[in-house]
Amino acid sequence: MSSPLIDHLLKNQRYPLLDQHSFDDWVAAQPFSLLFFTEEPKRFPESNDVAVILPELVKVFPQLSPAVISRDSEKALQGRYNFSQWPTLVILANGQYLGQISRVQDWDTYLQQLDHIVKLIPTCDPGQATPAPPPINACQQGG
Secondary structure (H helix, E strand, O other): OOOHHHHHHHHOOOOOEEOOOOHHHHHHOOOEEEEEEOOOOOOOOHHHHHHHHHHHHHHHOOOOEEEEEOHHHHHHHHHHHOOOOOOEEEEEEOOEEEEEEEOOOOHHHHHHHHHHHOOOOOEOOOOOOOOOOOOOOOOOOOO
16 A cells, blocks of 8 residues: 555454455355455545554444455455445445445444444445455345
8 A cells, every 4th residue: 555544454453454365255254244445545644643543443333344445356356235425435244335425425424334334235346347246145137
């Protein structure tokens, strides 16, 4: 990563760094995943703010397993979740899509949105650019 704050998440907080090869297995094994899509922190300095906020969110929502998405895999994985703003947190349940939060939010907004999202029923990945992966979930192409 190109930011000391994001590096801190990886080295000191020991968040996994997921790429396209490790992604599906890791998210399928987590009851709830909180995935941090950073993009380039020099272009999107809010990524540094989210890097500070993320561990605090995990303290409030300990059921969420956080991970950072590797820069070389972000664009491909972004297509699955159909977001266009950076940084973005994507929330999954057993590898299935629950929701996302983009950009920096007020603390209360994070709390309200996450509390709502973790109660949702998982759905198919919202992305159109990349077909859903084979069955870690029941979603079928076009259904």
